[in-house]
Amino acid sequence: MIDDVTSDAQEALVLSDLVSRVLDRGVSVVGNVVISVAGVDLIRLGLRLDLWAVETERRWSERSRDRPLPSPGRALPPTGGG
Amino acid sequence: VGLLLVCILPEGQFPGMDVANSRTLIGHPLAGLTLWVRPTPHPPTASLEEIRAHHRIVADAWESRPAVLPARFGQWFATLEELTAALAPGLEGHAQALERVAGAGEFSVRILDPEAIAKGTPATPASGTEYLRAAAARERERAEAGRRGGGIAGELREALGPLVLGERVDGVPEPPGLAVATHLVRRSEERAYGTAVDRFAAEHRALRFVRTGPWPPWSFTG
Numbered sequence: 001m002i003d004d005v006t007s008d009a010q011e012a013l014v015l016s017d018l019v020s021r022v023l024d025r026g027v028s029v030v031g032n033v034v035i036s037v038a039g040v041d042l043i044r045l046g047l048r049l050d051l052w053a054v055e056t057e058r059r060w061s062e063r064s065r066d067r068p069l070p071s072p073g074r075a076l077p078p079t080g081g082g
Numbered sequence: 083v084g085l086l087l088v089c090i091l092p093e094g095q096f097p098g099m100d101v102a103n104s105r106t107l108i109g110h111p112l113a114g115l116t117l118w119v120r121p122t123p124h125p126p127t128a129s130l131e132e133i134r135a136h137h138r139i140v141a142d143a144w145e146s147r148p149a150v151l152p153a154r155f156g157q158w159f160a161t162l163e164e165l166t167a168a169l170a171p172g173l174e175g176h177a178q179a180l181e182r183v184a185g186a187g188e189f190s191v192r193i194l195d196p197e198a199i200a201k202g203t204p205a206t207p208a209s210g211t212e213y214l215r216a217a218a219a220r221e222r223e224r225a226e227a228g229r230r231g232g233g234i235a236g237e238l239r240e241a242l243g244p245l246v247l248g249e250r251v252d253g254v255p256e257p258p259g260l261a262v263a264t265h266l267v268r269r270s271e272e273r274a275y276g277t278a279v280d281r282f283a284a285e286h287r288a289l290r291f292v293r294t295g296p297w298p299p300w301s302f303t304g
């Protein structure tokens with residue numbers, strides 16, 4: 001378990017999980033809902049956040065390749081009350 | 083005034099001051115359920131703030147009430163009649179789902195393989211042929227990563243045993259991600275779950291496991 005990812009990566013992962021849940025999960029009674037803000041599709045935004053988080057992970061992994069793996073650690077707490 | 087569906091709770095569970103934005107929430111009883119809705123004249127204009135606000139209401143309800151089914155953001159109805167008509171076909175399923183998620187939350191575990199980065203294909207091909215070969219190679223890698231991720235998620239699920247009440251496994255589109263496993267876990271067993279996941283991670287040190295949660299049961303409403 002990763003316990004020393006950067007705080008930016010933590011925030012990105014949690015935000016990505018939050019956005020993907022609120023927009024893509026939960027009870028759906030009207031089928032797909034098209035949501036956009038100023039021409040930006042938030043579902044795409046969520047995907048970009050996810051990719052950004054993974055990219056941050058990648059950079060972290062590259063940096064840590066030459067040092068021992070971290071010991072198991074705590075979970076990442078979600079923000080926003082979840 | 084239109085209505086934005088936020089979440090579904092058991093009978094008699096109305097919004098109170100223990101919930102964010104409670105003054106803008108209405109609880110509407112419907113066939114043994116309570117619908118939490120926000121009166122709003124127009125479909126929502128989405129933003130990260132609105133998404134966070136939606137999640138905050140769900141999370142507060144989840145923390146303080148026996149069970150909650152989060153509703154996907156953006157489901158707006160012009161009238162109460164339209165809302166109840168849309169919900170009518172699934173009422174029995176919602177009641178069963180509420181029983182299933184009572185006293186539980188969910189965690190997501192990203193399964194990552196740092197070594198998968200090294201297998202990446204060229205980003206800027208020199209020709210159309212090279213582009214197609216690279217695309218085919220990426221697709222093969224993606225499929226292989228999905229198979230590996232599914233296998234590891236299965237091992238994790240087996241290791242967690244009865245700590246997991248429900249599971250969902252999703253693929254990850256790009257390396258180093260292999261899969262995301264989402265588990266429904268009793269709130270009283272969150273600590274034991276975390277310990278068990280960490281133990282599994284320690285036994286698979288070539289991989290990385292990143293956990294987020296606990297979340298309200300967004301992934302187990304069906």
